[in-house]
Amino acid sequence: MGKIIGGFMQGGKEELERNLNALKRSLKEKEFSAQSIALRSAKEKELYIATLIRMRKLEAMAVKAREESIAANKAKSDFLSNMSHELRTPLNAVIGFSEVLYDQKFGSLNETQRDYLNDILESGKHLLSLINDILDLAKIESGKMELALSNFSLRELLEHSFILIKEKALKHNIEFSLDIAEEVGYIRADERKVRQIVFNLLSNAVKFTPDGGKIGIHAKINGFEAEITVWDTGIGISKEDQHKLFGEFVQLEERLTRRYNGTGLGLSLAKKFVELHRGRIWVESESKGKGSSFKFTLPVRGEE
Numbered sequence: 001m002g003k004i005i006g007g008f009m010q011g012g013k014e015e016l017e018r019n020l021n022a023l024k025r026s027l028k029e030k031e032f033s034a035q036s037i038a039l040r041s042a043k044e045k046e047l048y049i050a051t052l053i054r055m056r057k058l059e060a061m062a063v064k065a066r067e068e069s070i071a072a073n074k075a076k077s078d079f080l081s082n083m084s085h086e087l088r089t090p091l092n093a094v095i096g097f098s099e100v101l102y103d104q105k106f107g108s109l110n111e112t113q114r115d116y117l118n119d120i121l122e123s124g125k126h127l128l129s130l131i132n133d134i135l136d137l138a139k140i141e142s143g144k145m146e147l148a149l150s151n152f153s154l155r156e157l158l159e160h161s162f163i164l165i166k167e168k169a170l171k172h173n174i175e176f177s178l179d180i181a182e183e184v185g186y187i188r189a190d191e192r193k194v195r196q197i198v199f200n201l202l203s204n205a206v207k208f209t210p211d212g213g214k215i216g217i218h219a220k221i222n223g224f225e226a227e228i229t230v231w232d233t234g235i236g237i238s239k240e241d242q243h244k245l246f247g248e249f250v251q252l253e254e255r256l257t258r259r260y261n262g263t264g265l266g267l268s269l270a271k272k273f274v275e276l277h278r279g280r281i282w283v284e285s286e287s288k289g290k291g292s293s294f295k296f297t298l299p300v301r302g303e304e
């Protein structure tokens with residue numbers, strides 16, 4: 001028992017739970033033996049009461065630890081959401097004013113000035129999307145992210161995503177194919193989030209496919225589920241790395257030698273959005289260099 005208490009003092013929340021369970025088990029055994037021998041000796045009575053007291057203390061500590069962890073989580077979410085707000089306001093001014101200047105509404109600019117302004121604009125937009133991603137993650141973690149369900153055409157959404165990414169793909173001479181089965185029609189889901197899932201997967205497909213490659217979307221219905229695949233003929237992912245990808249801030253390339261930009265949030269957000277819909281997301285890739293297929297499912301009727 002001393003060991004249990006000692007362990008508890010050093011351990012974290014998980015260890016506390018484990019110790020508490022061990023204590024409960026040991027108490028059960030004691031209760032059993034106490035009943036069977038009808039608390040024969042005074043010493044046994046004493047032991048029984050001491051164990052009870054210890055258990056109550058541990059229970060109170062467990063409740064306190066749980067409350068503290070909930071409060072810490074809330075503080076983290078509040079901090080992130082306040083910071084995001086504070087960062088977004090000036091950032092919107094940076095983006096808005098550089099857009100106005102870039103459009104030369106208040107006087108002409110030379111080429112270098114326009115180039116620099118474009119850099120400011122692009123960096124501002126990048127930072128804004130990063131802040132939005134972090135805010136979304138904080139919201140999901142604190143359980144505040146809710147789905148705004150509506151009925152919409154999945155086919156139209158996929159066709160529209162195709163148009164959005166087409167220009168970028170063309171710039172890199174990447175061929176794009178869209179293959180949507182006839183039965184794919186209306187679904188009930190959060191349209192903005194589904195759009196973002198598809199956009200994140202398509203951005204990755206373009207980013208991780210060398211010039212001259214191919215990417216595509218394939219969609220079909222399996223029973224009550226829509227299954228959407230975003231595939232590419234790009235750099236591929238080794239079997240050992242495939243399970244890591246959906247974690248936050250995970251990028252497979254070494255930071256120093258990285259050729260691709262990004263933060264490592266796209267897939268973790270996509271996974272969270274898919275799971276909020278009670279769908280699944282996974283990756284299939286034969287090996288490095290053999291391209292990848294990211295697949296996800298969404299219930300056609302959504303959560304009622």
Ligand SMILES: Nc1ncnc2c1ncn2[C@@H]1O[C@H](COP(=O)(O)OP(=O)(O)OP(=O)(O)O)[C@@H](O)[C@H]1O
Pocket residue numbers: 200204205208232234235236237245250251252253261262263264265266267268291292
């Ligand atoms: N289509 C793909 N082909 C090969 N590797 C991929 C593909 N998609 C994702 N990955 C790997 O998974 C990692 C995580 O992807 P994720 O979208 O989360 O982050 P990112 O694209 O690096 O950054 P962000 O999406 O935040 O801009 C990528 O850095 C890359 O190593």
Ligand SMILES: [Mg+2]
Pocket residue numbers: 200203204262264265266267
């Ligand atoms: Mg990405």
